[in-house]
Amino acid sequence: MKTKSYFFYLALVGFLLLFGAISCKKEDPCESKTCLNGGTCDNGNCGCTERWTGETCGTQQTPKVIKFTKLELTKYPAKTTTGGNWDPSDGPDVYMKIYKGTTLIWTGPVFPFPLDPASGQNPVFSPATKPELTSPLEEYTIELWDKDTAPDTDDFMGGLKFKAYNETNNFPESLRIECTSCSTGYKVDLEYTF
Numbered sequence: 001m002k003t004k005s006y007f008f009y010l011a012l013v014g015f016l017l018l019f020g021a022i023s024c025k026k027e028d029p030c031e032s033k034t035c036l037n038g039g040t041c042d043n044g045n046c047g048c049t050e051r052w053t054g055e056t057c058g059t060q061q062t063p064k065v066i067k068f069t070k071l072e073l074t075k076y077p078a079k080t081t082t083g084g085n086w087d088p089s090d091g092p093d094v095y096m097k098i099y100k101g102t103t104l105i106w107t108g109p110v111f112p113f114p115l116d117p118a119s120g121q122n123p124v125f126s127p128a129t130k131p132e133l134t135s136p137l138e139e140y141t142i143e144l145w146d147k148d149t150a151p152d153t154d155d156f157m158g159g160l161k162f163k164a165y166n167e168t169n170n171f172p173e174s175l176r177i178e179c180t181s182c183s184t185g186y187k188v189d190l191e192y193t194f
Contacts, residue, residue, distance in 0.1 A: 050194050051171055060171070065193040066133040066164045071096060071108070071125040074178055075185030076144060077157055078117035086155060091115040092146035094123070094157065096186075098131050099141040106131040110147045122187075130191075136165035142177055144184045158184035 029044030038049040039057030048057035076094070079085065086092035091114040098106040108127050115123060133140060143159035162177040171192055178185030 051192070060167050060169075061194060062167070063136050063165065063171075063192040063194050064134070066136050067191040067193070068131040068133075068188045069126070069191050070189040071127075071131075072187040073115075073123045073125070073144065073184070074176070074187050075182070076115060076117070077183045080155065086146045086157075087114065087148070091117065092155070092157065093148075095145055095147055096125065097143045097145060098133075099143070100133070100135065100138060105133075105140075133164050137163070139163055142186055158182060160184065160186070164188075164190065 030041035033041045035041050035046035036058045037052040039046040046057050053059050053061045095110045096108040141161050144157040146155040174189050176187050
């Protein structure tokens with residue numbers, strides 16, 4: 001009878017030691033944590049990349065500045081609203097303006113040659129001084145103007161309101177600012193600063 005008790009206690013001690021070893025196993029705090037958008041887990045916490053924030057790096061971080069690195073004119077009127085030519089001898093000499101509300105924040109250079117609407121080519125502007133949007137969540141306006149010489153005043157060719165950023169747009173590399181019924185259209189390449 002003593003032998004059976006001895007084996008029983010020995011088995012019980014072995015079971016308790018095994019159970020204790022299993023229950024003492026440390027769980028990896030990152031095993032059940034998923035970090036999104038390139039984030040990495042360290043000791044149960046997600047370290048997010050530059051553009052993302054939040055517990056799992058799933059929330060976009062609003063940039064401090066959005067810069068237009070290139071502007072492409074995708075649509076512009078060949079004639080004035082009265083059907084005349086923009087300039088007497090050739091196409092319009094164009095430049096762009098950007099407003100934040102009613103405040104002018106950028107005036108671009110005049111495109112180096114008059115536009116030829118018949119060419120079907122979209123003029124591309126890469127100005128030395130790039131437009132910077134310092135309030136990415138606010139609304140801006142982009143306008144197209146025909147440069148005239150004195151005593152004539154510059155002619156407004158069209159403009160559009162736009163927002164360059166929202167909390168769910170996933171940081172596009174370019175933005176189209178256009179509509180089917182508008183006289184002008186634009187495509188801009190974007191650069192973000194955080």
